[in-house]
Amino acid sequence: MADLYISDETADDVEIAAVDAALGGRFVIVREGERLVRAGTSKRHGHRHLLLPALHALQNAKGWISPGGLNHVCETLQVPPAEAFGVATFYDLFRTDEPKRVGDVTHVCVDAACQIAGSGDRIAELRAQGVDVHESPCLGQCERADHRTGEVAEFVQGVGGPDRVDADERPYELFHQRGDDSLRLLHRVGVVDPTSLASYREHGGYAALAAAIAMGPDAVCDAVADSGLSGRGGAAFPTGIKWRAVAAEQGRPKHVVANCDESEPGTFKDRVVMENDPFAVVEALTIAGFATGAENGWIYIRGEYPLATARLQNAINQALDAGLLGDDAAGSGRRFTIEIRRGAGAYICGEETALFASLEGFRGEPRSKPPFPTTHGLFQEPTAINNPETLLNVLDIVQIGADGYRSRGTERSPGTKLLCLSGRVARPGVYEVEFGTTLGEVLELAGGLTGSGKLRAVLMGGAAGSFIDGSYLDMPITLEDARERGTTLGSGVVMAFTDEIDMVEVLVRIAQFFRDESCGQCVPCRVGCVRQHETMVVLQQKGSLTPERRQLVDDISQVMVDASICGFGHTATNAINSAIELGLVPGVPS
Amino acid sequence: MTATFEPTVETTVSLTIDGSTVEVPAGTSIHKACESVDIDTPTLCWAENLTPVNVCRVCVVEVEGQRALVPSCARAVEDGMVVETDSERVRHSRKMVLEFLGSGVELDQAPELQKWMEHYGSDTSRYDQYELPALKMGEAPKIQDNLYIRDYDRCVLCYKCVEACGDDAQHTYAIAVSGRGFDARISTEFDVTLPDSACVYCGNCIGVCPTGAIQFKTEYDLRSVDDWRPDDQEITRTVCSYCGVGCNLELHTQDDTIVKVTSPADHSVTSGMLCVKGRFGWQYVQPLDPPTRKRSR
Numbered sequence: 001m002a003d004l005y006i007s008d009e010t011a012d013d014v015e016i017a018a019v020d021a022a023l024g025g026r027f028v029i030v031r032e033g034e035r036l037v038r039a040g041t042s043k044r045h046g047h048r049h050l051l052l053p054a055l056h057a058l059q060n061a062k063g064w065i066s067p068g069g070l071n072h073v074c075e076t077l078q079v080p081p082a083e084a085f086g087v088a089t090f091y092d093l094f095r096t097d098e099p100k101r102v103g104d105v106t107h108v109c110v111d112a113a114c115q116i117a118g119s120g121d122r123i124a125e126l127r128a129q130g131v132d133v134h135e136s137p138c139l140g141q142c143e144r145a146d147h148r149t150g151e152v153a154e155f156v157q158g159v160g161g162p163d164r165v166d167a168d169e170r171p172y173e174l175f176h177q178r179g180d181d182s183l184r185l186l187h188r189v190g191v192v193d194p195t196s197l198a199s200y201r202e203h204g205g206y207a208a209l210a211a212a213i214a215m216g217p218d219a220v221c222d223a224v225a226d227s228g229l230s231g232r233g234g235a236a237f238p239t240g241i242k243w244r245a246v247a248a249e250q251g252r253p254k255h256v257v258a259n260c261d262e263s264e265p266g267t268f269k270d271r272v273v274m275e276n277d278p279f280a281v282v283e284a285l286t287i288a289g290f291a292t293g294a295e296n297g298w299i300y301i302r303g304e305y306p307l308a309t310a311r312l313q314n315a316i317n318q319a320l321d322a323g324l325l326g327d328d329a330a331g332s333g334r335r336f337t338i339e340i341r342r343g344a345g346a347y348i349c350g351e352e353t354a355l356f357a358s359l360e361g362f363r364g365e366p367r368s369k370p371p372f373p374t375t376h377g378l379f380q381e382p383t384a385i386n387n388p389e390t391l392l393n394v395l396d397i398v399q400i401g402a403d404g405y406r407s408r409g410t411e412r413s414p415g416t417k418l419l420c421l422s423g424r425v426a427r428p429g430v431y432e433v434e435f436g437t438t439l440g441e442v443l444e445l446a447g448g449l450t451g452s453g454k455l456r457a458v459l460m461g462g463a464a465g466s467f468i469d470g471s472y473l474d475m476p477i478t479l480e481d482a483r484e485r486g487t488t489l490g491s492g493v494v495m496a497f498t499d500e501i502d503m504v505e506v507l508v509r510i511a512q513f514f515r516d517e518s519c520g521q522c523v524p525c526r527v528g529c530v531r532q533h534e535t536m537v538v539l540q541q542k543g544s545l546t547p548e549r550r551q552l553v554d555d556i557s558q559v560m561v562d563a564s565i566c567g568f569g570h571t572a573t574n575a576i577n578s579a580i581e582l583g584l585v586p587g588v589p590s
Numbered sequence: 591m592t593a594t595f596e597p598t599v600e601t602t603v604s605l606t607i608d609g610s611t612v613e614v615p616a617g618t619s620i621h622k623a624c625e626s627v628d629i630d631t632p633t634l635c636w637a638e639n640l641t642p643v644n645v646c647r648v649c650v651v652e653v654e655g656q657r658a659l660v661p662s663c664a665r666a667v668e669d670g671m672v673v674e675t676d677s678e679r680v681r682h683s684r685k686m687v688l689e690f691l692g693s694g695v696e697l698d699q700a701p702e703l704q705k706w707m708e709h710y711g712s713d714t715s716r717y718d719q720y721e722l723p724a725l726k727m728g729e730a731p732k733i734q735d736n737l738y739i740r741d742y743d744r745c746v747l748c749y750k751c752v753e754a755c756g757d758d759a760q761h762t763y764a765i766a767v768s769g770r771g772f773d774a775r776i777s778t779e780f781d782v783t784l785p786d787s788a789c790v791y792c793g794n795c796i797g798v799c800p801t802g803a804i805q806f807k808t809e810y811d812l813r814s815v816d817d818w819r820p821d822d823q824e825i826t827r828t829v830c831s832y833c834g835v836g837c838n839l840e841l842h843t844q845d846d847t848i849v850k851v852t853s854p855a856d857h858s859v860t861s862g863m864l865c866v867k868g869r870f871g872w873q874y875v876q877p878l879d880p881p882t883r884k885r886s887r
């Protein structure tokens with residue numbers, strides 16, 4: 001490409017040192033060659049994919065990304081400054097204006113679980129103490145939100161020091177199934193030492209990889225297909241079909257990606273697994289690489305998960321030292337390595353094609369499908385991308401076989417499911433249940449309702465999911481029952497609301513979430529999310545909607561469902577529509 | 591290296607559009623297939639000379655068996671495809687996309703869009719009847735030199751200028767999309783002025799902008815005194831004399847003064863793209879403020 005034009009501002013020593021440390025001497029300054037293309041044809045051997053880590057380094061060094069700092073990164077990685085600025089301004093965790101006061105920023109969650117636990121009060125309290133507060137979308141710690149104590153989810157973004165979650169300093173006591181022998185996915189949580197490979201092995205770790213290697217890649221793909229395992233990230237796509245498609249691709253580098261972006265409001269199950277059983281994620285991703293013939297493993301984890309990131313990195317390091325990763329990973333005769341990439345505050349980057357764009361160093365804008373990731377994924381190369389919960393199931397499948405796996409759950413939804421219980425339940429937390437357990441049983445597992453109110457609604461599947469009411473308590477938790485009854489399991493969110501809660505306030509916040517998080521690429525979603533939010537604000541102010549405005553709600557929804565590019569726009573009106581249909585919104589006829 | 595000459599077999603694909611059978615070469619877009627049978631499709635982010643980004647969604651059609659509507663500009667035809675271009679759902683989506691745009695962006699210099707808005711019955715006023723006024727782009731014009739202005743109050747974020755400045759023509763990458771969601775804007779790094787940016791004033795972004803968000807300063811000035819008269823303008827085709835490439839120029843004159851320069855999009859040499867000399871060289875009478883480049887590395 002042409003020479004870059006870079007302005008006069010230069011980075012200072014702190015910024016240069018931070019960037020150079022983040023890039024770890026892995027780069028050489030390239031002055032020519034690589035063509036940078038928005039559509040993501042830049043190759044891995046280029047350096048653009050290091051843009052996100054470099055921006056993180058700048059943000060952490062100074063509390064913002066300065067023009068001089070950005071210039072240094074652009075020159076080092078040969079990225080045009082306008083494009084790098086476009087990338088930096090895409091993410092919530094980066095700022096490109098100089099803060100008045102440099103220091104830690106406390107992100108406080110304002111999404112539903114925390115909203116109804118009193119995050120408004122908490123924010124006021126912190127601000128009164130002079131703390132620099134940033135109102136944040138769901139931080140993936142919804143089980144910590146408790147209206148009885150007023151605790152809500154917080155995350156501190158550091159300057160000059162590490163990011164942290166203060167609640168991580170305390171022992172984790174919100175897993176209520178510890179030691180339950182029937183658990184298939186969470187049996188090590190709270191039992192194993194998450195920092196020790198030896199402890200992981202003592203608790204059955206790495207037996208699955210050994211079994212997989214003994215079976216061979218084809219047999220692993222077959223077992224996964226026969227097990228009926230479907231994706232747990234929200235779309236429920238059959239994992240076996242995905243893996244076979246990638247396995248069949250020959251002659252190009254291939255990738256497996258663990259989608260640990262977990263940003264769907266109400267979802268925290270992946271975090272609990274990554275923090276408490278990180279080796280399991282590493283082992284399962286290694287099996288995915290082995291089965292699909294991919295050498296490159298990636299973990300894309302949301303930026304607000306410092307503990308999970310540290311635990312996973314530690315697990316990777318120990319696995320490398322033990323030869324479980326590397327040139328001859330676990331004696332499989334195949335090379336397999338894993339790199340971690342941190343997101344920077346963008347829900348949309350959990351959408352698989354947006355995740356690829358983000359990881360490659362571009363704005364996290366979803367790409368049109370087809371082509372699909374199995375042929376044109378990361379760096380336009382064949383890629384199997386899975387949710388970590390999906391991957392965990394494979395550890396079980398290769399050890400007990402497809403039939404053994406199918407002995408749990410139902411014919412069409414085999415196995416077990418992780419559910420994220422939050423809201424007005426007595427014991428919020430992640431629960432592993434067999435598919436087929438009813439919603440009522442699930443709520444009982446979490447100790448039933450808390451507070452003095454009666455059950456008003458349950459949000460299933462997150463902000464992108466839908467509200468249901470007490471008439472669904474008999475619904476078995478399966479993909480087929482959810483579909484049949486017009487709701488979704490999505491990412492496993494089960495958030496309970498009682499009749500003491502102002503539902504309109506909750507809906508306004510959900511609309512605000514989508515408005516803030518839309519990538520802005522396509523018109524139906526970019527504008528539709530804003531208009532939906534405006535409608536909800538008017539509803540809140542007026543207490544009702546005129547027939548014309550009621551019509552607008554449907555009109556907006558239909559174009560977003562029909563004409564948006566990605567699943568974000570397709571689902572952004574679900575929750576509000578379902579609430580109206582259920583009659584949760586006074587003044588709005590369903 | 592030996593060249594092999596294989597007969598190129600042009601495979602044709604047969605599909606149904608609005609009930610009629612249509613045969614087109616494989617690889618044709620649905621949009622082009624529609625065009626071949628005189629079905630007019632609105633487009634906004636698509637252009638002959640740019641890679642499809644399919645972001646505006648105004649060109650969507652219904653394809654049997656697909657849950658969502660598909661962008662006709664970017665989706666290739668398939669054998670046996672059944673396409674509806676005027677179904678209830680298609681009309682609704684097109685109407686709403688145009689309505690959404692019109693509700694937030696000034697479109698009075700986009701006659702093509704206005705025509706389609708009328709066609710589909712888009713009513714942008716229904717967003718403004720709120721006590722809470724509908725959010726607009728809300729941008730003031732950026733006038734930073736004598737050559738062209740950027741008025742992002744008119745920007746529909748079609749990405750065309752970014753593509754023209756980047757991979758599809760100019761390879762200068764002076765501008766990109768910044769921000770997210772409704773706050774997304776076309777911007778230089780840190781929103782520095784054009785003279786401070788990498789811009790080389792090729793004007794290709796002006797040439798592709800569908801809404802007048804980027805326009806010649808001459809045009810902007812005449813419009814601001816209500817003296818922009820396209821009907822009185824003459825267009826003279828000529829070949830640029832600055833170098834030997836042979837770019838075709840179209841000189842637009844009003845009252846014997848050149849008011850803007852374009853290049854035909856279908857021209858084999860330029861595909862509609864030019865450089866600073868062809869685009870702005872006619873302004874030699876008024877001194878250009880050459881961008882003060884600080885450092886080039």
Ligand SMILES: Cc1cc2nc3c(=O)[nH]c(=O)nc-3n(C[C@H](O)[C@H](O)[C@H](O)COP(=O)(O)O)c2cc1C
Binds near residue numbers: 230236239262353391
């Ligand atoms: C807006 C949006 C956000 C998403 N976020 C996530 C996420 O955080 N984690 C995840 O695993 N999948 C997420 N997905 C789904 C992914 O696109 C993809 O389907 C999934 O990672 C595939 O893995 P699976 O088959 O194991 O579920 C999201 C999808 C959309 C449309």
Ligand code: SF4
Binds near residue numbers: 517
């Ligand atoms: S639907 Fe929304 S999030 Fe998805 S591409 Fe369009 S604007 Fe971006």
Ligand code: SF4
Binds near residue numbers: 754788
């Ligand atoms: S004039 Fe040319 S270089 Fe400048 S922004 Fe427009 S396309 Fe880019």
Ligand code: SF4
Binds near residue numbers: 746747748800802
């Ligand atoms: S300035 Fe013009 S060409 Fe550029 S995105 Fe906006 S409307 Fe499109």
Ligand code: FES
Binds near residue numbers: 113142143265267
């Ligand atoms: S952390 Fe607050 S809603 Fe999830």
Ligand code: FES
Binds near residue numbers: 649664
């Ligand atoms: S013209 Fe097809 S999506 Fe914009």
